[in-house]
Amino acid sequence: xxxxxxxxxxxxxxxxxxxxxxxxxxxxxxxxxxxxxxxxxxxxxxxxxxxxxxxxxxxxxxxxxxxxxxxxxxxxxxxxxxxxxxxxxxxxxxxxxxxxxxxxxxxxxxxxxxxxxxxxxxxxxxxxxxxxxxxxxxxxxxxxxxxxxxxxxxxxxxxxxxxxxxxxxxxxxxxxxxxxxxxxxxxxxxxxxxxxxxxxxxxxxxxxxxxxxxxxxxxxxxxxxxxxxxxxxxxxxxxxxxxxxxxxxxxxxxxxxxxxxxxxxxxxxxxxxxxxxxxxxxxxxxxxxxxxxxxxxxxxxxxxxxxxxxx
Amino acid sequence: xxxxxxxxxxxxxxxxxxxxxxxxxxxxxxxxxxxxxxxxxxxxxxxxxxxxxxxxxxxxxxxxxxxxxxxxxxxxxxxxxxxxxxxxxxxxxxxxxxxxxxxxxxxxxxxxxxxxxxxxxxxxxxxxxxxxxxxxxxxxxxxxxxxxxxxxxxxxxxxxxxxxxxxxxxxxxxxxxxxxxxxxxxxxxxxxxxxxxxxxxxxxxxxxxxxxxxxxxxxxxxxxxxxxxxxxxxxxxxxxxxxxxxxxxxxxxxxxxxxxxxxxxxxxxxxxxxxxxxxxxxxxxxxxxxx
Numbered sequence: 001x002x003x004x005x006x007x008x009x010x011x012x013x014x015x016x017x018x019x020x021x022x023x024x025x026x027x028x029x030x031x032x033x034x035x036x037x038x039x040x041x042x043x044x045x046x047x048x049x050x051x052x053x054x055x056x057x058x059x060x061x062x063x064x065x066x067x068x069x070x071x072x073x074x075x076x077x078x079x080x081x082x083x084x085x086x087x088x089x090x091x092x093x094x095x096x097x098x099x100x101x102x103x104x105x106x107x108x109x110x111x112x113x114x115x116x117x118x119x120x121x122x123x124x125x126x127x128x129x130x131x132x133x134x135x136x137x138x139x140x141x142x143x144x145x146x147x148x149x150x151x152x153x154x155x156x157x158x159x160x161x162x163x164x165x166x167x168x169x170x171x172x173x174x175x176x177x178x179x180x181x182x183x184x185x186x187x188x189x190x191x192x193x194x195x196x197x198x199x200x201x202x203x204x205x206x207x208x209x210x211x212x213x214x215x216x217x218x219x220x221x222x223x224x225x226x227x228x229x230x231x232x233x234x235x236x237x238x239x240x241x242x243x244x245x246x247x248x249x250x251x252x253x254x255x256x257x258x259x260x261x262x263x264x265x266x267x268x269x270x271x272x273x274x275x276x277x278x279x280x281x282x283x284x285x286x287x288x289x290x291x292x293x294x295x296x297x298x299x300x301x302x303x304x305x306x307x308x309x310x311x
Numbered sequence: 312x313x314x315x316x317x318x319x320x321x322x323x324x325x326x327x328x329x330x331x332x333x334x335x336x337x338x339x340x341x342x343x344x345x346x347x348x349x350x351x352x353x354x355x356x357x358x359x360x361x362x363x364x365x366x367x368x369x370x371x372x373x374x375x376x377x378x379x380x381x382x383x384x385x386x387x388x389x390x391x392x393x394x395x396x397x398x399x400x401x402x403x404x405x406x407x408x409x410x411x412x413x414x415x416x417x418x419x420x421x422x423x424x425x426x427x428x429x430x431x432x433x434x435x436x437x438x439x440x441x442x443x444x445x446x447x448x449x450x451x452x453x454x455x456x457x458x459x460x461x462x463x464x465x466x467x468x469x470x471x472x473x474x475x476x477x478x479x480x481x482x483x484x485x486x487x488x489x490x491x492x493x494x495x496x497x498x499x500x501x502x503x504x505x506x507x508x509x510x511x512x513x514x515x516x517x518x519x520x521x522x523x524x525x526x527x528x529x530x531x532x533x534x535x536x537x538x539x540x541x542x543x544x545x546x547x548x549x550x551x552x553x554x555x556x557x558x559x560x561x562x563x564x565x566x567x568x569x570x571x572x573x574x575x576x577x578x579x580x581x582x583x584x585x586x587x588x589x590x591x592x593x594x595x596x597x598x599x600x601x602x
Contacts, residue, residue: 118393119397125390
């Protein structure tokens, strides 16, 4: 009798441990992120296409750039870097603009398309919580897309470096001095820092807002996301004759105004004269206020995903 | 412990009452057919059970509160909510990988075994599959989950008869083992009659009839009455009368079979015929049936 119940208890414990062990093998968050990348292949295919266009542009403008490189000796040494690095800076700028657009379009689609095609009924039939799903979707503009942009931009730069080091010596420009002026590693460091701060962390609340609206709208989520922003900006202009709100939203979106301490007026903020100040960035109240706002938006988005029926 | 236990389940949308006090109890190992006209409240009932919609009243599924514990519940419950809810961009291989990644009770080998019996190739995308194949794929994924409760909401809608037959065959042969519980709603009532262990009619958010299939067979009888016995048959108060090819077919509730045998050929009615009788007749057997 006793032994029997002991055996029963033991086997119960055993199956319990087995169950927990096998449960811990699942990684709902990781797989939720993977499925976003599977579903939205355009977030990297699109960037690769833009990068290809950039390379093409570099090739057809290479003679003009060579001519400027030849005239380098006669210009102000302070301006040297601009000439030397111009094609690289332009490519990085284009890629960042692409990143902003992609983050916006991704966020507007994230919680909308699964309701539109009713696949939400499949996702909800699985043991993945709404919180996990919403966080996975938010991680795309916060982490995944910026990392893709950094990787693709650096790869594009590498190809351009390769091409430059063939073309420049062939046209009588000294490779060593060009390399010295370019300081590519510093540029890459600044580029990475700039994308992560000004184009991922700083605009995060804006993307979370769009994500929230995408979980609510019955159609045209991007339009619905823009509408209240435009309305508030217009109201402020009419009533108070100021445009602070529009300025705040604008700087959040294009990453301007982020206290990353780039020299004012610098168009491509990763020249050798730029100094980064992570301490100042992390200490900026604006960053943390933005995160608090983002948390509110995400909480609301989780709730919406629970309540909202398919479109 | 019952798999599902509901008391006074209510749900109102802005203009309509979808569930008007549903009491429900489903025991382990049963296959319950939830039958009702469009808008009767079938899908709302299932959505409440699955934690997809908030409700009033008491509801426990496997001892859990579905609305607040949906993701935990889904470790032991699976459902096919509708045909064609599998994401169209997904590849079959991705679906398998994903299921392994998020579902502890998913057995990939089992799913691959089911798929091997179909013409579905692993590199195909869902959007490239026919409607019937999508349902086969979904069923293969769901049957490979070691779940306690399977909920099927119109799983075969729009499929041809071969696929429908296959669907219920594989459900019974490859999945149902007596300890699992299945709830199914469908309009193709005739096809599930042999599959069900329990039957429930629902209309206007209320349960109109609830019985086991044994009860159903014992209680209801259909008689093709010979013309000369028509008056005698009508005296036994049939709950429904219809004419087929000039012959009168009367449906009786709680009338002894030997009594009926004298009137004509007696047989067990189709669920569909009983459905028409009950739904078309508001004073019908409801009082007796809906305890």
